[in-house]
Amino acid sequence: MKPPSFPMIAPEPEMAEELSRRSLLRLVLASGAMALSPAIMTGEAAAEAPVSGGTLTIGADADPIGLDPVTLTAFSSYDFTSLIYTGLLRWTAQMKIEPDLALSYDQPDPKTYVFRLRQGVKFHNGQDFTANDVKHTFDRILSPASGSRLRAFYSSIEAVTVIDPYTVKFQLNATDAAFLSNLATSPNGAIVPAGVENLNTQPVGTGPFAFEAYQPNLQFSLTAHAGYYEKGQPHLSRVVFKFYKDQATLTSALRSRAIDMTWLKDPKVAAAIARTSPNLVSAPGQTSRTFPVWLNMKAKPLNDVRVRRALSLATDRKACLDTILGGSGKIGAMIPESQVGGYDGTGELPYYKHDPAAAKALLAEAGYPDGIDLGNYIIVAANPLDVACAQILQQQWQVAGITVKLMPMETAPLLTMWNTGTWPTLLSVALSWTPDSDATLQYIKSDSATGKGTGSNDAELDRMILEARAELDLGLRAAKNMAIQRHIADQAYIIQVYQYPLRWEIWWNYVRDYVPIAANIRSFVRTAWLKK
Amino acid sequence: MTRFVLGRLAWMLAILLAVSFIAFAMMRALPGDFAIAAAGSQSVAPEVLAAIRQDLGLDRPLLAQYWGWLGHALLGDLGTSFVTRQPVRAELFDRLAVTFQLTLLAAIISMVMGVATGLAAARMRGAIDWIVRLYNGVMLAVPNYVVATLIVLLFGLYFPQISIFGYTPFLEDPLANIGSLLLPALALALAVSVTISENTRAAVLEVANQDFVMVARAKGLPPGRILRDYLVRNALTPVITATGLKIAALLGGSILVETIFAIPGMGQYLFDSINSRDYPVIQAIVLTAAAIVVVVNTMIDIAYARVDARVQL
Numbered sequence: 001m002k003p004p005s006f007p008m009i010a011p012e013p014e015m016a017e018e019l020s021r022r023s024l025l026r027l028v029l030a031s032g033a034m035a036l037s038p039a040i041m042t043g044e045a046a047a048e049a050p051v052s053g054g055t056l057t058i059g060a061d062a063d064p065i066g067l068d069p070v071t072l073t074a075f076s077s078y079d080f081t082s083l084i085y086t087g088l089l090r091w092t093a094q095m096k097i098e099p100d101l102a103l104s105y106d107q108p109d110p111k112t113y114v115f116r117l118r119q120g121v122k123f124h125n126g127q128d129f130t131a132n133d134v135k136h137t138f139d140r141i142l143s144p145a146s147g148s149r150l151r152a153f154y155s156s157i158e159a160v161t162v163i164d165p166y167t168v169k170f171q172l173n174a175t176d177a178a179f180l181s182n183l184a185t186s187p188n189g190a191i192v193p194a195g196v197e198n199l200n201t202q203p204v205g206t207g208p209f210a211f212e213a214y215q216p217n218l219q220f221s222l223t224a225h226a227g228y229y230e231k232g233q234p235h236l237s238r239v240v241f242k243f244y245k246d247q248a249t250l251t252s253a254l255r256s257r258a259i260d261m262t263w264l265k266d267p268k269v270a271a272a273i274a275r276t277s278p279n280l281v282s283a284p285g286q287t288s289r290t291f292p293v294w295l296n297m298k299a300k301p302l303n304d305v306r307v308r309r310a311l312s313l314a315t316d317r318k319a320c321l322d323t324i325l326g327g328s329g330k331i332g333a334m335i336p337e338s339q340v341g342g343y344d345g346t347g348e349l350p351y352y353k354h355d356p357a358a359a360k361a362l363l364a365e366a367g368y369p370d371g372i373d374l375g376n377y378i379i380v381a382a383n384p385l386d387v388a389c390a391q392i393l394q395q396q397w398q399v400a401g402i403t404v405k406l407m408p409m410e411t412a413p414l415l416t417m418w419n420t421g422t423w424p425t426l427l428s429v430a431l432s433w434t435p436d437s438d439a440t441l442q443y444i445k446s447d448s449a450t451g452k453g454t455g456s457n458d459a460e461l462d463r464m465i466l467e468a469r470a471e472l473d474l475g476l477r478a479a480k481n482m483a484i485q486r487h488i489a490d491q492a493y494i495i496q497v498y499q500y501p502l503r504w505e506i507w508w509n510y511v512r513d514y515v516p517i518a519a520n521i522r523s524f525v526r527t528a529w530l531k532k
Numbered sequence: 533m534t535r536f537v538l539g540r541l542a543w544m545l546a547i548l549l550a551v552s553f554i555a556f557a558m559m560r561a562l563p564g565d566f567a568i569a570a571a572g573s574q575s576v577a578p579e580v581l582a583a584i585r586q587d588l589g590l591d592r593p594l595l596a597q598y599w600g601w602l603g604h605a606l607l608g609d610l611g612t613s614f615v616t617r618q619p620v621r622a623e624l625f626d627r628l629a630v631t632f633q634l635t636l637l638a639a640i641i642s643m644v645m646g647v648a649t650g651l652a653a654a655r656m657r658g659a660i661d662w663i664v665r666l667y668n669g670v671m672l673a674v675p676n677y678v679v680a681t682l683i684v685l686l687f688g689l690y691f692p693q694i695s696i697f698g699y700t701p702f703l704e705d706p707l708a709n710i711g712s713l714l715l716p717a718l719a720l721a722l723a724v725s726v727t728i729s730e731n732t733r734a735a736v737l738e739v740a741n742q743d744f745v746m747v748a749r750a751k752g753l754p755p756g757r758i759l760r761d762y763l764v765r766n767a768l769t770p771v772i773t774a775t776g777l778k779i780a781a782l783l784g785g786s787i788l789v790e791t792i793f794a795i796p797g798m799g800q801y802l803f804d805s806i807n808s809r810d811y812p813v814i815q816a817i818v819l820t821a822a823a824i825v826v827v828v829n830t831m832i833d834i835a836y837a838r839v840d841a842r843v844q845l
Contacts, residue, residue, distance in 0.1 A: 065570050065615050065808070073580065074570040147583025149576045201617050216616045216623065217796035217804070218699060242698055244794045245804075248681060252688025253794075258698060411572075412564025412809055419568060419581075432574045442575055449578055 050513065054530040055238040058522070059250050059262035063216055063243060068199035069187030070140045070148050075432050078187055082521035083222055083239060084124075085205030087189030088115055088134065089180060090523065093515045095286065095338050097184045101129065101191060101206060110472060111172040113179070119166055122227035123193045124210035131168040135160045136194035138170075153182045153439065175470045177340075177477055178436035185435035186521050208234040208526040217243050228526075235529035254280075254506065260530075261507030261514070266385060267328035270504035282506045286518035287345075288433045289502050290332040291389060293377075293495040294418065296425050298455030301374070306366035308492035311374075312351040313359040314400035315393060321498045324389045329500035333485045334444065336499045338518035339437040340474055341481025345499065350490040359400035371401025377426040378417065381408035386428055389497060421453025433502055433520040437481050438469045444493055454493065461487055540830045547826055548819060552605070555818040556598050559811055565590060566614045566809040588614055590811075601815065611812035615805070620816045623801070628820065630699065631790075631797035635782045637710070637717035638724065643775065645721065646728025650771075653729070654736035655759075664729065671726045677788035680719040684792055687715075699795045716793040720786055724778045731774045735767035742766075773832055780828035 065074035069081050088102040099105070102115040121129035138160045141150045156176035161169045172179065183189040196204050203211045206229070209222035220241040224234050242259055244250040247266070251273050253259045264270045274282035293311075301307045317331045330337060330345025331352070337344055363372055374397075379390045390406055397404060404426060417423040434440050443450045445465050446457050464487065468480040488494060505516040514528040567576075567584040585591050589600070604611060610620040653664040700708040739745060740763060748758050787799035798817060805813035 063615065063804070066617070073567070073574070073576055073584065075572050075574060144579075144583075147580055147587065149571070149574070149580045151580075152575075152577050214616075215796070216618070217794075217800060218701075242794070244698075245800065246792050246794070249684055249792055249794055252684050253698070255688050256691075410564070411807065412569040413562065414564075415568045415572065416564045418573070419578075429573045432572060434575070439575065448575065450575065 048512070048531070050232075050235045050527075050529040051531060052235050052529070053237045054235075054532065055240055056236050056261070056511065056525065056528060056530065057240045057242060057259045058525075059244050059253050059259035060220070060241045061243070061245060061247070061250060061262075061265075064214075064220065066200045067203040067211070068192070069190035070137065070146055070150065070192060071200070072187065073149050078521050080220060080222075080241070081190060081203070081205075082186035082207075082523060083209040083525055084203050084207045084211055085187060085190035085192070086207045087183055087186060087191055088117075089184035089189060090186070091184050091517060091519050093517050093524065095518050097180055100184075110175040113170045113172075114163070115168050115170070117166040117168065118229055121206055121229045123196075123204050123206055124225055124227075125193065125196065125204045126227075127193050127196070127204075129191070129193075129206050130165040131162040132165070133191055133194050134168045135162050137191050140192070150182075150188055153178070153188055153435075175472055177469055177472050177474075178438040181340075181436035185519060186523070188435055209239055212238075219243065230526070234526045236525070239525060254508075257508065260511050261505065263503035263505045265383075265503060267325050267500070267504050270506055271326065271328070274506060279509045280506055281509050281511075282504065283516050286338040287330055287336050287342075287499040287501055288338050288518040288520055289431050290334070290336055290499045291386065291430045291497045292332070292428065293393070293497065294423070294427045294429070294450075294454055295492075295494060296421070296423055296427075296453075296455060297457075297493070298421070301366070301368070301372060302425060303455065304366050305491055306362045307368070307372065308495075309351045310359040310362040310366070310400065311397065311402060312489070312492045312495055313353070313355045313362065314397045314402055315495055315497065316354040316396050317352065317497055318354070319396070320389050320392050323392055324385055325498065325500055328504070329498050332496040332499035334488050334494065334496060335437045335440050335481055335485060336433075336518075339434075339440065339481075341437055341468075341478035341485075343482075343485055343499070347482075349486060351492055352489060354396075356396075356400040359402070363401055368401075371403065373403040374425045375405065376407040376424050377404040377428070378407045378409055378414060378423050379428045380411055380414055380430075382411055383430070386430065390428060393497070418453065419449055421450075421455070423453075433518070435519070437477075438465070441465045441468070441481075441484060444488060456493060458491065458493070461491075461493075537834065540833065544823075544826045544830060548823055551822040552602070552815065552819050553598065555815055556601070556811075557594075559806075559809070559814055560594055560597075562809075564809060566811070569807065569809045570615075601812070605815075605819070610816040613805075613813050614810045615808050615813070620812050623813070624798075624816050624820060627796060627798045627801045629702075630795060631782075631799070633702065633709075634713050634717055634720070634786075634790075634795060634797055635779060637713050638720040638782060639775075639779050641717055641721035642725035642728055642778075645725035646775075647732050647771075649725070650729040650732025651736060651764075654733045654740070661733075664733070668726045668729055671722055672730075674723075675788075676719050676723050676786065677792060679722055680716065680789045680792040683715050683719055699793075713795070716789050716795055719789050719793075720782060724775075724782070727778060728771060728775055731771045732767065735770050736763055739763050739767045769836065772835060776828050776832045776835075777825075780825045 060079060062076035064077040064080045066072040066077055067081055069085055086100050088100060089097050090100040092098050101118055101121065103118055105113050105115045107113055117131060123129060138154065138157060140146050141148045141154055142157060156172045156174050156179060157170060158173040159171045163169055191206060192199055193204050208225055208228045210225045212221040212223045214220045222239045224237050228234060244253055247264065247269065250262055251264065251269065254262050254273065270282050274280050295302045295308060297303050321327065321329055321331060333343035333349055335342045377390060377394065380386045387408055394404055394406055414429060418427060418429055431443065442448045444456050445451045446462050464480065464484045468477055468484060471477040471480055502520045507514060510531045512529050512531050515524040517523055566588065567581040589597065601611065610624065612618065613620050613623060616623065649664045653661040698712065700712045702709040745758065745762050748762050787803045790797040790800040791803060801813065802817045805817065
């Protein structure tokens with residue numbers, strides 16, 4: 001069998017119907033395992049039977065910070081929690097939602113979801129999985145005492161009720177299109193066992209792999225969960241993460257086969273390595289994040305829409321994309337393509353056409369006929385892609401009479417500025433993947449921390465964002481999201497440059513049936529097997 | 533002698549206390565904290581950040597935090613890492629053991645190389661001296677992370693079958709453990725050996741021109757005995773100082789070489805903990821590194837007293 005074909009196909013319009021209101025999703029368990037194999041999903045017949053056993057070694061560039069999905073805040077933990085825990089729903093390789101711990105769900109009215117749960121599922125400690133665990137998980141998330149970052153994502157949940165051990169009801173206080181996306185996301189929807197403490201250091205879940213041992217900075221190991229509920233899975237008997245903080249060492253380790261797979265931060269490096277051996281599979285995956293320039297609109301001169309539009313017109317997004325990513329990405333708008341209504345990088349958006357002369361004219365109109373000095377442009381020093389892009393932007397803007405001074409900064413102080421809205425004029429920090437377009441739009445909504453930081457103050461925009469979140473029909477929601485993005489581009493509230501996969505995954509081709517997904521976790525380690 | 537040693541010990545404690553306070557104050561003065569660093573560019577509500585800070589005690593007044601830390605530290609409790617949630621003392625001990633092994637190996641390699649080349653250059657002069665000095669000059673200019681990166685790239689490109697990446701714990705496989713440390717130790721040792729070589733050469737040449745050596749020669753002592761009892765013994769004093777300081781610095785951990793070779797030692801531990809603002813870990817590492825340097829310096833002072841006949845106590 002060939003490795004699954006790439007690139008991944010984009011979300012199709014059919015998904016609109018698939019998950020429309022009052023839809024009833026049924027999954028026949030008997031055929032479940034086959035139907036879910038990525039080979040089938042990418043339209044290929046499985047010619048080779050998976051071989052059981054073996055250890056998959058993954059090179060990782062960051063240690064986890066906590067392993068309790070309810071309380072963790074670090075992105076680096078998701079790699080590990082996504083193999084240990086599962087949720088009611090999950091994403092397919094094409095970023096569609098499918099049932100996981102749930103068998104099906106019913107939506108008697110737009111604000112009520114009733115999930116029927118799988119029976120006979122065991123946690124890694126042998127405990128049975130029931131509706132009580134679901135209620136326990138969401139009670140923990142919603143309790144202010146937990147200090148869970150997820151509470152904001154699930155603010156629409158009014159009550160979680162156990163109907164019987166295998167039926168659970170979610171009552172929402174508003175129609176919420178982001179609800180299912182969050183449930184499908186690991187770790188946002190991960191179910192934790194009731195009555196088990198210390199999950200941060202001793203995680204217990206229902207996932208395909210159980211926690212074995214963790215030696216900080218050295219390795220993190222998992223063993224196959226014998227009681228995993230999908231027949232025949234996982235094929236691997238162990239998964240070991242080895243930590244290499246240096247990207248050159250990571251690539252050398254991959255070449256020497258000290259690791260079987262990894263992901264790299266730079267598309268050019270990934271492409272160069274893939275060229276060194278035909279036996280390496282490099283799959284970029286869908287674009288899942290954007291690289292924006294955040295504007296401080298609380299004061300002059302960026303509170304003037306003409307200056308912001310000039311900045312947008314002075315930006316040659318295509319040149320940045322080609323130079324920095326070697327074309328391995330797309331022009332960006334607020335929502336990345338892998339989300340509902342995400343921008344595909346080709347449609348016309350206001351003030352996106354590179355036009356330095358028009359930018360100059362707008363600046364003159366705004367009272368800056370001799371150009372404008374926007375002061376320090378703050379960027380993440382530790383991210384070479386960001387720094388390189390900022391250098392190009394600096395030159396492009398200069399042509400239109402906009403002067404900036406690049407100021408690379410250590411990450412923690414930069415994030416403090418970003419969180420508190422205390423950067424002087426311009427700041428760039430790439431956004432992490434979010435499970436739903438609404439979470440992405442929250443960054444610019446006037447009542448969020450970052451919205452306040454930018455000085456976002458547009459009642460019309462806030463109303464549009466709320467309406468889109470309440471729209472359950474995916475087709476209509478996509479249209480609304482597109483209108484929002486057009487509005488943001490028209491007002492130039494943020495300068496989105498390009499969109500790209502968070503990381504470029506690469507692995508040896510003896511790792512079979514592995515598929516990268518835009519959710520930036522390695523879900524398909526559960527179907528992977530080794531042909532050695 | 534006792535008074536000298538006691539005085540040194542009191543001085544050591546005062547320095548360590550000062551270092552712990554300065555490290556504490558400097559880390560808190562840096563913008564950004566653990567809650568911010570861990571969340572990254574994800575949207576995390578301010579109340580969640582506040583809850584994390586409260587949980588870790590970061591919302592208490594600074595002096596109260598320092599006194600709390602000092603009280604525990606004096607009892608040997610260095611706190612819990614924010615990141616791994618493990619006791620810092622145990623983690624630190626593991627890291628220190630790895631760095632200690634690495635340093636020991638690097639020290640042996642650099643001493644052998646340094647003293648041998650230094651002695652050879654000083655005694656044989658001519659072409660050998662010229663080659664050694666040229667080599668020393670070049671190596672002195674090349675930082676150890678460049679050597680380390682070159683080793684990694686060369687092995688990755690030309691000997692991919694030899695896996696040099698990743699560290700094997702000593703208890704798991706002693707031979708593989710030494711194997712996994714050999715190349716990083718070499719990368720560290722090269723620069724140190726150059727300094728030792730230069731110091732040895734200069735010291736031997738200087739001592740060789742002293743009157744007492746001429747007297748020894750005039751007395752007709754065999755060259756071997758002159759070398760051993762007159763030259764090396766006297767020349768070694770400054771070499772011991774320089775070597776001790778270099779090795780003490782290595783014990784603090786070599787951030788770059790450890791990161792490049794993925795060796796879980798002190799340097800990498802420090803680097804990660806600063807990035808993630810893991811205060812208890814930073815505090816413990818700074819204190820340990822300072823303690824090592826101070827202790828080694830004190831030991832050098834005492835060693836002087838033994839080796840250098842001019843020091844009388």
